[in-house]
Amino acid sequence: MDQLNFDIDFEMKDVAAVGRGLLDSIAGITEVPDGAFNIRADGRSIGRAQTKAVEIVTKKDKPGIDIFIKPGTTGEKVYIPVILTEPGLQDLVYNDFYIGEASTVEIIAGCGIHNDGCGESRHDGIHTFHVEKNAHVKYVERHYGEGGGEGTNVMNPTTVVNLGKNAYMEMETTQIKGVDSTERVTRGVLEDGAQLVVNEKIMTHGVQYATTDFVVEMNGDGSSANVVSRSVAKDNSRQQFTADLRGNARCHGHSECDAIIMDNAVVSSLPQITANSVDAELIHEAAIGKIAGEQLEKLMSLGLTEAEAEAKIIDGFLK
């Protein structure tokens, strides 16, 4: 990693304890990050640093930033977490990522909300990726909500991925807990040889609601998409999974939705595959079910209580 150049000075001690906890939960940040970063808190940037390989520019026409990764960059990390601690705040941000040719980068995003009020705290993040040919991106996004008020925490991430020739992007998205409502939208367009891998983990409880909606257009020969969603729905929560993989060339697509349903929760899965080319190979799988009795019995026979066994199964499933 190149030396950090601070555009907006940042020290962890400047962040209140609540905010530090959120940053740790969503991005593992406990000190100044070891890469370029932009930390957004309550609707504004509170810290930003760039490197020679990573440029971060404030948008002029709307809220958000443009992030430029220079061609040929390797081993860089970019942190762009968002935290909301002011109750009732509505935050909308547009972030565009321009990933240069043949570069390799890891981007750690995510949103944490602490809401002690009685209103709705909300973050809408629209992330658009322009990944040049032969580039390799790992994108990690974690969502987490907390707070002692009666207000709700809403997070609506939209991720648009444009993958150039032989580009690769891996998305690891996790909804940890405390998100009352989320509408997660992902769109992908893949050129020749491009690969998109998505691993999504969602946990809902209480009366929370989560929808997740993927549409991936595999336009290039040799392109592939693998979308895997695992979720746990507890209490009276509701979830809906939709995935549409469209094979428009010689390509390979696979989508899989696995859900554990508990209590009075409701889960629906709508996997769709569309072959617009005779050379498209597409598969979808979906399974929804409660924790199997024999799984609990096996772990109990190893000395765990029923509650410990259930927690272990869920933790493993969402790991």
Next chain:
Amino acid sequence: MLKLVDIEFSANTETGRKDILKGINLEIGDGFTVVTGPNGGGKSSLAKVISGLYKPTAGRIYLNGRDVTDMSITERAEAGISYAFQQPVRFKGLTVKDLITISAGKDISVSEACEYLSSVGLCARDYIDREVNASLSGGELKRIEIATVLARGTDFAVFDEPEAGIDLWSFHSLIKVFERMREKTSGAIMIISHQERILDIADRIVVISDGRVEREGTKAEVLPGLMYDRACPRLDGVNE
């Protein structure tokens, strides 16, 4: 030592309430005890009653003199009973290392986990990070199941038809695992099995038929009669 006193167990079936175990009295001490008998005779039910998966309708169960009858599965595990399932359970997300660690009841290193896997004939490094899911074969799952029982290190271990659902090659490997266990493991090991090669490594053999103990004794006392019965299936159907 495990002592079963007047154990009865009945269950609802498609044809109504059925008595599965009809007054089992048995003492199982250290060494290898193989429980055999015809299909449907109550062997697997007995294993589940011992492990706590089934509650006996009547009777008492004592482990080293302690009454464990009313204990839950968890409490029996803590008391020193471990149980290898006939059909090993699959877990999406839990790795082999996770399962061995849970079995050991404490944090263990990768090399310690690998030792348990090696002892059941698995090339440990190839398996330690794999999920315990459908990507593993029946034979691999069986051996991992046995490794979980070894990691428990309890006084009393029950293996329910370890040979069920595995191929011949895996069966030969399994026999070697049990032969090694017989040499190295202290405590009481009870194996439910129909297999002659497993019967052959028994210290004691118990024959259960129609929910009752039909015969029990040392291998020398029981095995010749079983072999005769196999040649003359009209006697009890142990040849299944």
